[in-house]
Amino acid sequence: MGTYNRRSTSTGSSVDEDLYKIGAVAKRTGISPECLRAWERRYGLQPAERAGKTRFYSASQVQRLLNVKTLLDQGHPISQLLRLDDDELQRRLRPQPIRSPAHRPRTGLVGGQLILAHREACRDLVTGDVGLDIVAEWTSAAELKADRGALPQLDCLVVYVPTLDTQHIEGIQEVCPDTRVVVAFRYATATDLDECRQSGRAILRWPAEWQTLVRRVRASTSPDPxxxxxxxxxxxxxxxxxxxxxxxxxxxxxxxxxxxxxxxxxxxxxxxxxxxxxxxxxxxxxxxxxxxxxxxxxxxxxxxxxxxxxxxxx
Missing domain, CATH: 1.20.58 (Methane Monooxygenase Hydroxylase; Chain G, domain 1)
Incomplete structure (x- = not known):
């Protein structure tokens, strides 16, 4: 069944408390066993007891995980939630004032580096809310150009280039002239950097944190600052x-x-x-x-x- 009853603590005091195996916890909370193990490694989320390799969680831990899952689904980062005590979790569960939705530009990604970064962001954020509406991906500029004439409506196109090349960027801009282009680059000459800055080109040195990319895209596409x-x-x-x-x-x-x-x-x-x-x-x-x-x-x-x-x- 996955549920057991503990009648004594490690200090010898008598107590009745249900314990749950990791599979039972996963069914009750909707958090997968793999995720629970990852949280244990990354954030120190320890089970109440162990028996060999078997983890047992207490009823109070299960309730805490239910609260954490609710807040995760609302977009709160797990790294913050697991540091909060139970009172603070309860406070965050109370209804909050409604705010206008965040600016979420319809965004396309060009380049394997960006596609991998998107996958990692989805995995690390658990909820999959990466701050942008990613509507299309192309592994290369050539693949993007092959779709010319059938491109989805985009607010922004983020393009990865190993070396900042203004002529190459202009060629990409011609494919989608009405779309804001943000260029993620690894190497650049001083001349190309100056030319991009003088022309108002949005650029981002890569690699960068995913949230840095999100902020750059939002800043580039905000219609009225x-x-x-x-x-x-x-x-x-x-x-x-x-x-x-x-x-x-x-x-x-x-x-x-x-x-x-x-x-x-x-x-x-x-x-x-x-x-x-x-x-x-x-x-x-x-x-x-x-x-x-x-x-x-x-x-x-x-x-x-x-x-x-x-x-x-x-």
Whole structure:
């Protein structure tokens, strides 16, 4: 049956408590035995008892795993959840204020390096929520070009190239002229780097963390940086005041940096629009400011969600 009753502890005290084999735990929680073993190796999730190679989990551990699974399905990272005590898990299970959905660009990947990184991200994040809507993959630029005329609608195309070659990139851009292209490269000359930066080309040195790629894609495809602010001015002030909950001043410093970017972005918009429509230089500056803000907001959100810095404001 997979369920047993323990009547004494390692200290000799008498206790009645059901114990469950790993297979029974998997059936009750929906977490596979392979995943439980991996969490034990990576995060120290130890069973209550062992008998040889057989693992036994207590009823309280099973309940904790059920809570963890619920939060995993909501998108919380396992590396954070397994560090939380039971009270904090229960707090996170309570209904939270509804926020607008994150920007999830429809994205295509070109190159085996990126496809492998996507697979690893799906496996490591357990939930499979990788932060982007990956709708197509091509192992090479030649394979992409062969599909010309039958490409899916994309917001962004991420292309891996061993060496940054602007002519090669322009050839890829011609295949999908209305799609934003982000280039992940391993090697580059100073000349090619300067040319990409001057032309506003979105580039990313590879290898990089998957979340770094996600932030670069989101920043590159955000249609209006000004309107996509994650936190209002009032929320930034509240976060600064509640920063002591995190045990350090990092949330306050991040909130102040974001506020300064917001102020400068407003100035840039007014400066560039003195003669009507915002000119190209200022428009590009606004877009870069929006990307910088998005990355800082992503860092700040870790503190906000972990320590409930907006709980009293909502």
């Amino acid at each position: 000004t309107s996509s602010r994650r936190y209002s001015d009032e929320e930034l002030v509240h976060i600064s005041l509640m920063a002591s909950r995190a045990g350090c001043e990092c949330p306050r410093h991040l909130a102040e940096l974001i506020g300064e970017i917001n102020d400068f972005e407003t100035h840039t918009h007014r400066c560039g629009g003195r003669h009507g429509a915002v000119d190209g230089d200022h428009a590009r500056a606004e877009k870069r400011l929006g990307g910088a803000r998005a990355q800082l907001e992503e860092s700040l959100s870790v503190f906000v969600e972990t320590h409930g810095l907006l709980a009293a404001a909502n």
